[in-house]
Amino acid sequence: MKFNLYTFGxxxxxAESNQIFQKLLQKGFFFSSQNPDLIIINSCALTKKAExxxxxxxxxxxxxxxxxxxxxxxxxxxxxxxxxxxxxxxxKTFTKKTGIDLLIAxxxxxxxxxxxxxxxxxxxQVLSKQKTKEAGSGRxxxxxxxxxxxxxxxxxxxxxxxCSQSIDALQIIEQAKLAEKNxxxxxxxxxxxxxxxxxxxxxxxxxxxxxxxxxxxxxxxRLGSIYPEAFTSEFLALYQTPSAFAxxxxxxxxxxxxxxxISLQSASDSVLQRMGRKYSxxxxxxxxxxxxxxxxxxxxxxxxxxxFPGETNDEFATTFKNLQKMKLSKIHVFPYSERPLTxxxxxxxxxxxxxxxxxxxxxxxxxxxxxxxxxxIKKFLGSHLQVLLENxxxxxxxxxxxDNYLKVKVKKLELEISxxxxxxxxxxxxxxxxx
Numbered sequence: 193m194k195f196n197l198y199t200f201g202x203x204x205x206x207a208e209s210n211q212i213f214q215k216l217l218q219k220g221f222f223f224s225s226q227n228p229d230l231i232i233i234n235s236c237a238l239t240k241k242a243e244x245x246x247x248x249x250x251x252x253x254x255x256x257x258x259x260x261x262x263x264x265x266x267x268x269x270x271x272x273x274x275x276x277x278x279x280x281x282x283x284k285t286f287t288k289k290t291g292i293d294l295l296i297a298x299x300x301x302x303x304x305x306x307x308x309x310x311x312x313x314x315x316x317q318v319l320s321k322q323k324t325k326e327a328g329s330g331r332x333x334x335x336x337x338x339x340x341x342x343x344x345x346x347x348x349x350x351x352x353x354x355c356s357q358s359i360d361a362l363q364i365i366e367q368a369k370l371a372e373k374n375x376x377x378x379x380x381x382x383x384x385x386x387x388x389x390x391x392x393x394x395x396x397x398x399x400x401x402x403x404x405x406x407x408x409x410x411x412x413x414r415l416g417s418i419y420p421e422a423f424t425s426e427f428l429a430l431y432q433t434p435s436a437f438a439x440x441x442x443x444x445x446x447x448x449x450x451x452x453x454i455s456l457q458s459a460s461d462s463v464l465q466r467m468g469r470k471y472s473x474x475x476x477x478x479x480x481x482x483x484x485x486x487x488x489x490x491x492x493x494x495x496x497x498x499x500f501p502g503e504t505n506d507e508f509a510t511t512f513k514n515l516q517k518m519k520l521s522k523i524h525v526f527p528y529s530e531r532p533l534t535x536x537x538x539x540x541x542x543x544x545x546x547x548x549x550x551x552x553x554x555x556x557x558x559x560x561x562x563x564x565x566x567x568x569i570k571k572f573l574g575s576h577l578q579v580l581l582e583n584x585x586x587x588x589x590x591x592x593x594x595d596n597y598l599k600v601k602v603k604k605l606e607l608e609i610s611x612x613x614x615x616x617x618x619x620x621x622x623x624x625x626x627x
Contacts, residue, residue, distance in 0.1 A: 193220070193221050193222075193229045193230060194221070194222060194223070194224040194226075194227065194228045194229050194230070195216055195221045195222070195223060195224070195228050195229065195230040195231070195232065196223070196224065196225050196228040196230070196231050196232075197209055197212065197213055197216075197223075197231075197232045197234070198231070198232070198233045198234065198249070198253070199234045200233070200234065200235050200236040200242065200245070200246055200249075200266070201234075201235070201236025201238060201242065201266070201267065202236070202238070202382075202384075202416075202417075203333055203380060203382040203416045203417070204335060204338065204382050204383055204384060204416070205234050205236065205266055205267075206333045206382070207333035207334060207335035207380070207382045208234065208301055208335055209234045210332060210333050211335065212232065212234070212301075212304055212305065215305040216230075216305060219305060219309065227257075227260075228257065228260055229260060229261060230260065230261045230263070230308065231253055231257060231260045231261070231262050231263065232263045232265065232304070232308075233246070233249065233250060233253065233262070233263070233264050233265070233266070234265050234266040235250075235264060235265065235266035235267060235268035235269060236266060236267050236268065237266075237267040237268040237270075237271045237348060237352065237531075238267065238348065238349070238529075238531075239526065239529035239531070240529045240530065240531070241529060243268055243271070246266075246268045247268070247290065250262070250264060250290050250291070250292065251290060251291065254290065254291030254292075261293050261294070261308075262291060262292050262293050262294075263292070263293065263294045263295075263296060263304070263308060264290075264292045264294075264295050264296070265295075265296040265297070265298075265301055265304055266298065266301070267298065267348070267349075267352045267353070269295050269296055269297050269298070270297040270298045270299070270351075270352040270353070271348065271351075271352060271532075272286050272295065273295065273297045274351060274352070274533070275532065294307065294308065297352075298338075298352055298353050298354075299353075299354060329580075329582040329583065329609070329610060330375070330376060330377040330378060330580050330581070330582060330609070330610030330611065330612075331376065331377070331378045331379070331380060331414075331580065331582065332371045332376045332378070332379050332380070333379075333380045333382050334364060334367050334368060334371070334379050334380065334381055334382065335359060335382060335383060336358065336359050336364050336381050336382065336383050336386060336389055336400065337356065337357065337358050337359065337383030337384065337385065337386050337388060337389045338353055338354070338356075338357050338383055338384055339353045339354040339355050339356045339357050339384055340353065340355070340356055340384045340385050340388070341355055341356045341388065342385065342468070342470070343468065343535075344457075344467050344468045344469060345466065345467055345468045345534060345535035345536040345539075346467060346497065346500065346528065346531065346534055346536045347531070347534060348531045348532075348533060348534060349384055351533050351534075353384055356384070356385065356388040358388075358389050358390055358391045358392075359391065360391050360392065360393075361391045361393065361395040361399075361400050361403060364381075364400060364404070365400075365403055365404055365407055368404050368407070368408055368411060369407060369408060371411070372408050372409065372410070372411045375610065376411070377410075377411070377412055377580050377610060377611065377612050378411070378412040378413070378414055378449070378580050378612075379404075379411060379412070379413055379414070380414045380415070380416055381400075381401075381413065381414070381415055381416060382415075382416030382417075383416060385417075385418075385419060386415060386416055386417075386418055386422070387418050387419040387421050387422035397422060397427070398424070398426050398427045398430060401413060401430055401448070402430060402435075405430075405433075405435040405436065405447060405448075406435060410445065410447070411447065412445070412446070412447055412448075412449060412580065412595060412612065413447060413448055413449060414449040414451065414595075414597075415449070415451075415452065415453075416453070417453045417454075417455055417495075418452055418453065418454055418455070419454070419455055419471075420454055420455075420471050420475065420476055420479045421470070421471070423479050423482060423483060428482060428483065428486045428487070430448060431448050431450075431486060431487050432486065435447070436448045445578050445595075445612065445614075446578060446595040449595040449596065449597070450487050450488075450489060450490045450491060450595055450596040451490070451491040451492075451493070451595070451596045451597035452483065452490070452491075452492050452493075453492075453493045453494065453495075454476075454479070454480075454492060454493075454494055455494065455495055456476060456494040456495060456496055457469060457495060457496060457497050458496065458497060458500065458503075458507075458511055459473050459476075459496070459510065459511040459512075459513075459514035459515050459518070460473070460503075460507040460508070460510040460511045460514075461473055462507055463500055463502075463503055463507050463511070466500065466501070466502060466536075466542065467497075467500060467536075468535070473514050476518075477514075477517070477518065480492060480518060489571070489572070489596055490596060491521040491522075491568065491596040491597050491598065492518075492520050492521060493520060493521055493522040493523070493524065493597070494518075494520055494522075494523055494524065495523075495524045495525075495526060496511070496515070496523055496524070496525055496526070496557060497526050497527075497528050498511075498525060498526070498527055498528065498550055498553040498554050498557060499527050499528040499545035499549060499550030499553060499554075500528045500536070500545070501528070501536055501539065501542030501543065501544055501545065502541075502542035502543050503528075503545055508553050511557075512556065512557065512560065515557065515560060516560065519564055519567070519568075520561075520564055521564065521565055521568040521569075521597075522561055522564070522565050522568075523557055523558070523560065523561035523564070524561075525554050525557045525558050525561065526554075527547075527550040527551065527553075527554050528545065528550060562623075565623060566620075566623075569598055569620055569623070569624070569625055570620055572598065572617050572625060573617055573618075573619070573620065573625075574616075574617065574618075575616075575617055576614055576615065576616055576617070577594040577595075577596075577598065577600065577614075577615055577617060577625070577627070578594060578595055578612055578613070578614050578615075579592040579593065579594050579600045579602070579612065579613055579614075579615050579627065580592050580593060580610075580611070580612045581602065581607060581608070581609050581610065581611060581612075581613065582609065582610070583609060584609060589601055589602065589603065590602040590604070590607050590609070594625075598624070598625055599623065599624040599625070600615065600617075600624060600625045600626070600627050601621070601624055601625070601626050601627070602615060602626075602627050603626070603627070615627035
């Protein structure tokens with residue numbers, strides 16, 4: 193049986209999609225984008241825009257694949273499940289309207305393949321043993337944690353994914369070892385909030401990384417989105433240990449990627465308090481200082497929400513000024529999107545910001561981000577970077593990312609994809625480097 197799998201949203205969704213993909217292959221399915229019998233959409237509902245995009249895509253997929261068995265999972269599936277129960281609506285009305293055959297919420301995603309097989313068992317379709325022939329990028333997402341205990345006032349995630357839960361360290365380590373054995377060069381440890389990682393044996397994030405380094409040879413380790421609280425002295429000390437590097441014949445390679453995406457959301461203390469964030473701007477700046485002191489050429493990116501309810505001109509000006517000080521390598525800017533069930537959506541004392549104001553503020557921060565990104569990438573002209581090549585474009589040029597998550601275009605055409613090379617950086621172009 194042929195299947196296709198579409199993924200929207202965060203790295204955690206990508207990690208979960210990878211697990212679903214592998215389980216389907218093990219059960220005899222094979223991947224095909226042409227006339228698939230089964231289509232799974234792993235959805236996002238973090239913002240209203242993301243929700244609408246997923247809904248439109250579901251309807252498009254149904255129109256173009258009228259005979260396929262269509263499954264919706266992920267945060268949109270969880271949200272619709274919650275809303276229908278809260279409003280006492282019939283979930284079948286939503287699935288019938290969108291053409292979805294099976295809706296599976298996040299809390300059932302681990303059993304998605306078994307649930308699909310239960311439905312397929314009653315049909316006459318024959319399973320094929322053919323495997324996918326698609327080439328990989330050399331990277332693999334590994335889910336280490338799910339859910340969140342923080343309940344920030346704007347965020348739906350705790351409602352859609354539940355409280356924080358950590359995958360057993362032994363399971364993660366075995367997955368990492370298998371990835372390396374299968375030729376994977378880089379793993380991305382991902383979750384909703386990996387700073388909360390702690391398995392039932394008490395192993396925290398620092399010790400998990402330490403064990404993966406010890407039990408793999410040359411595997412590069414990248415971290416998903418992380419909170420400021422994770423950057424303890426013990427954690428940062430990992431980046432100075434011999435096991436953080438792989439020694440090759442000609443050079444050394446960073447095994448711990450020098451890139452952190454550290455959640456910020458606002459650089460105004462009063463806005464952070466309304467958001468329910470548990471740190472101040474001063475504390476965030478102190479974390480940046482500690483990281484930069486220990487890890488050379490580290491890339492630090494973040495997310496910022498503009499137009500959060502009640503955000504005044506002065507608060508936005510403070511955010512802008514503080515972001516200038518931070519000198520980040522990229523700022524992902526999101527206009528505030530009201531989500532049901534959250535405290536921010538229910539607080540009528542916080543003045544709503546107009547769409548026009550949000551658009552103006554978002555543009556100002558995106559312009560600042562472009563300026564800081566250019567300043568950062570220009571630092572690497574005339575230097576060497578280790579780049580994992582992930583794909584080739586139609587002109588035959590190779591593209592990949594350095595350990596500090598800089599996009600690199602390589603002019604040599606004969607190189608293999610899914611391998612790490614040491615390159616000399618000769619030029620910059622827009623938002624990438626040329627080697």
